[in-house]
Amino acid sequence: DAGVIQSPRHEVTEMGQEVTLRCKPISGHDYLFWYRQTMMRGLELLIYFNNNVPIDDSGMPEDRFSAKMPNASFSTLKIQPSEPRDSAVYFCASSPRLGDTGELFFGEGSRLTVL
Amino acid sequence: AQSVAQPEDQVNVAEGNPLTVKCTYSVSGNPYLFWYVQYPNRGLQFLLKYITGDNLVKGSYGFEAEFNKSQTSFHLKKPSALVSDSALYFCAVRDRGTDKLIFGTGTRLQVFP
Numbered sequence: 445d446a447g448v449i450q451s452p453r454h455e456v457t458e459m460g461q462e463v464t465l466r467c468k469p470i471s472g473h474d475y476l477f478w479y480r481q482t483m484m485r486g487l488e489l490l491i492y493f494n495n496n497v498p499i500d501d502s503g504m505p506e507d508r509f510s511a512k513m514p515n516a517s518f519s520t521l522k523i524q525p526s527e528p529r530d531s532a533v534y535f536c537a538s539s540p541r542l543g544d545t546g547e548l549f550f551g552e553g554s555r556l557t558v559l
Numbered sequence: 560a561q562s563v564a565q566p567e568d569q570v571n572v573a574e575g576n577p578l579t580v581k582c583t584y585s586v587s588g589n590p591y592l593f594w595y596v597q598y599p600n601r602g603l604q605f606l607l608k609y610i611t612g613d614n615l616v617k618g619s620y621g622f623e624a625e626f627n628k629s630q631t632s633f634h635l636k637k638p639s640a641l642v643s644d645s646a647l648y649f650c651a652v653r654d655r656g657t658d659k660l661i662f663g664t665g666t667r668l669q670v671f672p
Contacts, residue, residue, distance in 0.1 A: 448602070487603075487649065487662045500657065535602055547593075548660060550602030 448551035450536050456557045462524040465554045467536030468517055475539040477548065478511055478521050482532045493519065526558045561586045561654040563633075565663040572640045573671050580635040580666045582650030591653035592633045593660065594624055598646045606648075609633060620644070640670045 449468040477492040491501040496513045513519040537548040572578045595603040607618025614626045650663040
């Protein structure tokens with residue numbers, strides 16, 4: 445398997461623009477997670493899905509952020525409008541199940557810079 | 560709420576020397592604990608986990624971790640460090656209530672030749 449695939453790897457945009465980050469989880473994994481990593485706040489869980497259904501979005505910072513999972517092989521994280529404070533590395537991760545196994549498989553991340 | 564703490568932002572060690580990266584936890588009930596590693600410009604990779612059983616857990620790349628219930632610790636160790644071990648290391652705990660994986664703030668390990 446190719447692992448979790450994220451695109452784009454790097455995105456530079458201007459404040460106010462819409463940003464869409466994409467993720468293809470590992471086939472057969474029922475759980476998908478979106479994390480954000482910054483120097484100041486570390487690794488934050490934004491939202492996670494189970495079988496394409498959003499389970500917990502309490503980490504989504506504000507209404508400018510939205511995430512969808514239209515099918516088992518694709519998810520998007522959208523920021524509209526983007527702001528400089530959204531600059532971070534956004535990771536997608538998938539897992540076959542939760543419970544005691546706990547192993548998440550992370551993508552390489554999407555580095556977002558908002559000017 | 561479940562949480563983990565990594566008291567050191569950075570650990571420096573000479574190649575060939577043993578290394579320890581510290582983690583303490585705060586949970587109700589029996590903890591599910593994990594270590595992940597992040598190499599530069601990469602995603603996190605699973606190293607090892609403690610669920611139950613033997614307090615010494617062996618993982619990838621020669622790493623091991625010791626679960627100590629009395630000290631509520633789960634320190635990551637390796638007998639002989641390699642320069643290639645230089646990376647960011649995250650301790651994590653599974654929140655039994657929400658099933659979320661809660662990560663610590665990370666410890667940067669620098670191994671000098």
